[in-house]
Amino acid sequence: MNRPFLPYKMMDLLSDSVAVVDDKQQVIYANPAFDRLYNPLQDSSKKTLCWDLRDLILRFQKSKKRFVSENVLIPPVSKKFEVFVHSLRDTGIGRKFSLVLVKMGDQPAVPEFILAEEMVNAYVNERRLISETLAPEFQALKGEDINFRLALLNAQKAARSDLPIILKGESGTGKEILARTIHNISPCSRGPFVDINCAAIPDTLIESELFGYERGAFTGARGEGRKGLFEEADHGTIFLDEIGDASLSTQSKILRVLEEKKFRRVGGSKNIKVDVRIISATNKDLEKMISDGRFRDDLYYRMNTISITLPPLRDRGRDIRLLADFFLGKQTRGHQKKISFSEETLKALESYNWPGNVRELKGVVDYAVTMSEETEITPQSLPPFVFLKKSPLSTDELLSRDVISIAKRTPLLSATMKGVERNLIKLAIRKSGSKSEAIRILGISRRAFYYKLKEYNLESLFK
Numbered sequence: 001m002n003r004p005f006l007p008y009k010m011m012d013l014l015s016d017s018v019a020v021v022d023d024k025q026q027v028i029y030a031n032p033a034f035d036r037l038y039n040p041l042q043d044s045s046k047k048t049l050c051w052d053l054r055d056l057i058l059r060f061q062k063s064k065k066r067f068v069s070e071n072v073l074i075p076p077v078s079k080k081f082e083v084f085v086h087s088l089r090d091t092g093i094g095r096k097f098s099l100v101l102v103k104m105g106d107q108p109a110v111p112e113f114i115l116a117e118e119m120v121n122a123y124v125n126e127r128r129l130i131s132e133t134l135a136p137e138f139q140a141l142k143g144e145d146i147n148f149r150l151a152l153l154n155a156q157k158a159a160r161s162d163l164p165i166i167l168k169g170e171s172g173t174g175k176e177i178l179a180r181t182i183h184n185i186s187p188c189s190r191g192p193f194v195d196i197n198c199a200a201i202p203d204t205l206i207e208s209e210l211f212g213y214e215r216g217a218f219t220g221a222r223g224e225g226r227k228g229l230f231e232e233a234d235h236g237t238i239f240l241d242e243i244g245d246a247s248l249s250t251q252s253k254i255l256r257v258l259e260e261k262k263f264r265r266v267g268g269s270k271n272i273k274v275d276v277r278i279i280s281a282t283n284k285d286l287e288k289m290i291s292d293g294r295f296r297d298d299l300y301y302r303m304n305t306i307s308i309t310l311p312p313l314r315d316r317g318r319d320i321r322l323l324a325d326f327f328l329g330k331q332t333r334g335h336q337k338k339i340s341f342s343e344e345t346l347k348a349l350e351s352y353n354w355p356g357n358v359r360e361l362k363g364v365v366d367y368a369v370t371m372s373e374e375t376e377i378t379p380q381s382l383p384p385f386v387f388l389k390k391s392p393l394s395t396d397e398l399l400s401r402d403v404i405s406i407a408k409r410t411p412l413l414s415a416t417m418k419g420v421e422r423n424l425i426k427l428a429i430r431k432s433g434s435k436s437e438a439i440r441i442l443g444i445s446r447r448a449f450y451y452k453l454k455e456y457n458l459e460s461l462f463k
Contacts, residue, residue: 016103021100060087068084082103083103085099138155141178144318144322145319154308155181162188166307168281168283170355171356172356174358176281179239188236192234198240207247207250208266209229210250211253211263213266213268214265237277238277243303244283244284248296255298257278262274321350324346339376342376348379349364368381422456429461
């Protein structure tokens, strides 16, 4: 089952055992500490809790209480643990969820329990907002990562206007697909969608491709001249992919179209007016290119009116599984036998860096389907390079990256997330054991760290 509402990385950091179950006793999520305690799944295909916890949760849900704690015997270790069960807020999707926390030490369940509950609720709130407001065209773009969905929400808002848009992100993240989707729901959707990859055309030809040319403009030109892509896109959208590869001369002409909505063909003297919406895309650092003198700052500021960044696949967590299953379904449509990925295969896909992003994942899935002769695709059917480019980060670096990711995300959450920030700092201190290491993990300055210690009254943790 897809699990769109959990900040998995944050849950994975907790030392206490945490799981989330729905009102049918189905396990939606279990963190590594929970799995280490004992495998709660009697049948991995059904994801059903063992009776000891299931009975407690069932009684809790029937009681309609908000919170309960009870000592429960965990069979694999023949030991009783204090188990906390807390109901999560209504998700608005017709299902109720409960957060289960098995306390592993003698310390109080706070801060881990409060942190987990707050993070889950905040995430549910954002997911609910986004799922309610995204149009069907954007819902069709597969992905549940919150930053990806927020990018879609911003794209949907931008589509209503005729302002220029620049899409940023690594190659293969879906910039062209997003550009087409924006066009399809925009006021100019009845007009043409014309695209050009500026990196694929030599500098000597790109101007004539974009703006056309007049008769005799250069050797080899057609006798009657030729329309350019801007003319073909009139009353529609032109998508300038890899805009960072356009020459400075071409950039100046694009700027004129943006500002005056007119241009001249190569070799021509007549101004041609067009009504065209410009969407551009790049995988380069345009601001650095400006400082290096390779990109016009005036063009950048005009094109950057609305900027949307698509996250790389490696930062989209569970979306790797979702997209792998989606591509598998498309590739095997019409097969008599149902084909699926083994858990080991999915874990291998999740551990890969995906430099080619979604485009590369689709190719890997197609390869695996071709190479596999069984109904379950095993790691042996994956291309060898998947196992050669695993994350180069150490455990500490991964911890740091994950905590920083959560820290950067909290400004998107509501003002009530102050409690999350406080507990995030406590968690970093607990994981590190020293001020310097906590500062490194959180990715903030020493001055900001001491300010936060004072603001949240956490100075006593180091006494």
